[in-house]
Amino acid sequence: MALNLDTRQRAMLAEMHVRVWSPLTAPEPASTPSVAAQSVPAVAVPIVVQRPEGLDQMDWPTLHSTVANCQACSLCSTRHHTVFGAGAPAPQGQVPQVDWLIVGEAPGENEDLQGQPFVGQAGQLLDNMLRACGLSRTAVAGPEGGGLYITNVLKCRPPGNRNPKPEEVAQCEPYLQHQVALLKPKIILAMGRFAVQSLLQHSVPGVDKAPLGKLRGQVHSYQGVPVVVTYHPAYLLRNLPEKAKVWADLCLAMAQLKGRAP
Numbered sequence: 068m069a070l071n072l073d074t075r076q077r078a079m080l081a082e083m084h085v086r087v088w089s090p091l092t093a094p095e096p097a098s099t100p101s102v103a104a105q106s107v108p109a110v111a112v113p114i115v116v117q118r119p120e121g122l123d124q125m126d127w128p129t130l131h132s133t134v135a136n137c138q139a140c141s142l143c144s145t146r147h148h149t150v151f152g153a154g155a156p157a158p159q160g161q162v163p164q165v166d167w168l169i170v171g172e173a174p175g176e177n178e179d180l181q182g183q184p185f186v187g188q189a190g191q192l193l194d195n196m197l198r199a200c201g202l203s204r205t206a207v208a209g210p211e212g213g214g215l216y217i218t219n220v221l222k223c224r225p226p227g228n229r230n231p232k233p234e235e236v237a238q239c240e241p242y243l244q245h246q247v248a249l250l251k252p253k254i255i256l257a258m259g260r261f262a263v264q265s266l267l268q269h270s271v272p273g274v275d276k277a278p279l280g281k282l283r284g285q286v287h288s289y290q291g292v293p294v295v296v297t298y299h300p301a302y303l304l305r306n307l308p309e310k311a312k313v314w315a316d317l318c319l320a321m322a323q324l325k326g327r328a329p
């Protein structure tokens with residue numbers, strides 16, 4: 068029997084650590100976020116369900132809808148929306164044409180509510196940094212290397228913005244792998260420790276223990292795509308003097324894109 072509880076009742080039950088299970092309903096796709104649905108999620112999923120087979124054969128829309136309905140880790144029970152990514156506009160059903168792929172860690176509170184990556188203050192800072200490089204979220208690829216796409220390693224928000232768990236990254240990273248395979252970016256900018264660890268775990272021994280500062284200033288690789296490491300905008304908001312380092316990282320990425328990296 069389905070319980071018909073309003074937001075206040077659910078919040079009260081949550082305060083009392085009473086968890087309400089209800090039948091699974093499909094979440095809204097990230098492309099049509101509903102800010103109005105800013106209540107405690109009505110869906111609680113007691114089990115995880117394996118990702119569908121054939122991920123590496125999926126086209127862009129199928130991959131998008133697969134992520135929107137994913138229950139492969141426990142984060143599906145606490146999210147409002149999955150956050151697939153956003154960037155250069157593309158005709159319906161087609162893969163965005165991009166040169167840049169920006170990869171962050173996981174959606175935060177605002178991203179979870181809106182179904183979009185990098186919104187709020189950190190998103191504004193990222194947009195400002197990109198603008199300084201002549202880039203924007205809505206530009207398309209061109210001779211000067213303009214188009215970009217922004218996503219995260221995890222497509223669902225860890226509750227309370229806690230750190231991602233290894234098993235969550237392991238479940239979710241195949242989506243990122245296939246996004247990279249379809250987008251075919253010319254450069255990846257990895258923002259923040261968890262994005263860096265996830266992207267470089269197979270190519271940089273001991274990356275999980277390496278300070279991010281030691282991984283900056285060089286060009287790494289993920290699925291054959293050059294990777295430049297930098298700090299996450301949320302970290303920069305707390306450490307504004309580090310902005311100059313991020314600018315240096317962006318310059319390195321631009322030089323790599325134009326074949327002029329040292």
Ligand code: SF4
Pocket residue numbers: 134137138139140141142143149221222223235238239
């Ligand atoms: S975080 Fe990734 S693996 Fe976990 S439920 Fe969300 S989309 Fe699926």
